[in-house]
Amino acid sequence: DWTPFAFAEETIDALKAQLTNDKVVLGLSGGVDSSVAALILHQAVGKNLHCVFVDNGLLRKHEFESVLDSYKELGLNVKGVNAKQKFYDALAGLTDPELKRKAIGRVFIEVFDEEANQISDVKWLAQGTIYPDVIESVSVNGGPSATIKSHHNVGGLPDFMKLKVVEPLKSLFKDEVRRVGKALGLPADILNRHPFPGPGLGIRILGDVTPEKVQILQDADYIYIKNLKESGWYDKVWQAGTIYLPIQSVGVMGDERTYENVVALRAVGSVDGMTADWSHLPYELLAKISNEIINNVKGINRVVYDISSKPPATIEWE
Ligand code: XMP
Numbered sequence: 001d002w003t004p005f006a007f008a009e010e011t012i013d014a015l016k017a018q019l020t021n022d023k024v025v026l027g028l029s030g031g032v033d034s035s036v037a038a039l040i041l042h043q044a045v046g047k048n049l050h051c052v053f054v055d056n057g058l059l060r061k062h063e064f065e066s067v068l069d070s071y072k073e074l075g076l077n078v079k080g081v082n083a084k085q086k087f088y089d090a091l092a093g094l095t096d097p098e099l100k101r102k103a104i105g106r107v108f109i110e111v112f113d114e115e116a117n118q119i120s121d122v123k124w125l126a127q128g129t130i131y132p133d134v135i136e137s138v139s140v141n142g143g144p145s146a147t148i149k150s151h152h153n154v155g156g157l158p159d160f161m162k163l164k165v166v167e168p169l170k171s172l173f174k175d176e177v178r179r180v181g182k183a184l185g186l187p188a189d190i191l192n193r194h195p196f197p198g199p200g201l202g203i204r205i206l207g208d209v210t211p212e213k214v215q216i217l218q219d220a221d222y223i224y225i226k227n228l229k230e231s232g233w234y235d236k237v238w239q240a241g242t243i244y245l246p247i248q249s250v251g252v253m254g255d256e257r258t259y260e261n262v263v264a265l266r267a268v269g270s271v272d273g274m275t276a277d278w279s280h281l282p283y284e285l286l287a288k289i290s291n292e293i294i295n296n297v298k299g300i301n302r303v304v305y306d307i308s309s310k311p312p313a314t315i316e317w318e
Pocket of ligand 1: 274
């Protein structure tokens with residue numbers, strides 16, 4: 001019978017034999033897959049596992065700091081890299097969703113390559129690839145592995161791609177990955193985290209991305225997610241997020257007329273992201289979130305709720 005403990009034990013033994021004293025580099029995304037891959041490799045090779053966690057400036061509010069702290073508490077050898085400006089520079093003026101994805105993927109590879117090159121004598125590239133990633137062409141997991149794979153046909157290969165690849169979770173489904181993570185002591189806030197796309201808020205800001213828009217979206221999204229958690233709805237939906245719309249509408253605040261932007265709230269139920277139904281969040285909860293966002297986030301005077309299912313809509317708006 002498959003158990004997470006037996007899987008972890010066997011995999012750790014096999015990794016020890018395979019990797020011996022070699023150095024391994026792994027890109028952490030804050031998601032479940034790369035985190036579990038890191039934990040299992042850490043038990044096999046200890047400090048020879050070098051983790052890199054890139055702040056692309058498109059993460060949720062406080063996410064970089066809090067996830068980095070969790071990783072350090074787990075004893076991982078992890079380097080946090082602030083590369084925000086590089087991503088913002090590459091995104092400046094871009095409005096097409098696929099061009100934005102390409103730019104984000106390209107910069108990620110540049111930054112990751114630079115970091116990997118600083119680890120002398122590194123032999124292996126570890127990835128948190130899981131079974132559905134292997135069988136589907138589109139990854140629903142987000143994170144560096146998805147980004148790397150979809151872009152390695154552009155130009156010459158970056159140095160880290162000449163490394164040997166190790167993918168310890170390649171045979172597992174998502175629920176099995178979670179069970180292994182739990183067995184290895186991964187904290188609940190990482191274990192139960194919603195999927196988050198690799199390009200992050202970059203594809204939740206429709207049109208061009210600026211640091212100012214990122215901050216507004218982070219603030220609105222923080223209020224949304226906090227309320228989902230407090231009301232118990234976070235664990236009932238499969239994925240949730242806030243979308244910044246490049247549309248201004250008229251509002252009134254005190255005696256003042258306002259002309260500010262709209263955010264859309266999205267929450268869906270799904271099994272694997274391939275199909276999804278919009279979640280029937282209670283009206284009272286939506287009312288509370290809407291008030292809190294409009295009263296606290298400067299630049300937003302209107303909140304709408306997305307009631308489209310997939311298909312024919314998609315989960316993300318871009
Ligand atoms: P859609 O919008 O296609 O999303 O219904 C399905 C799932 O995939 C995620 N997603 C992405 N993940 N890079 C990723 O790593 C991407 O470019 C990307 N686009 C969508 C989305 O968050 C959802 O979970």
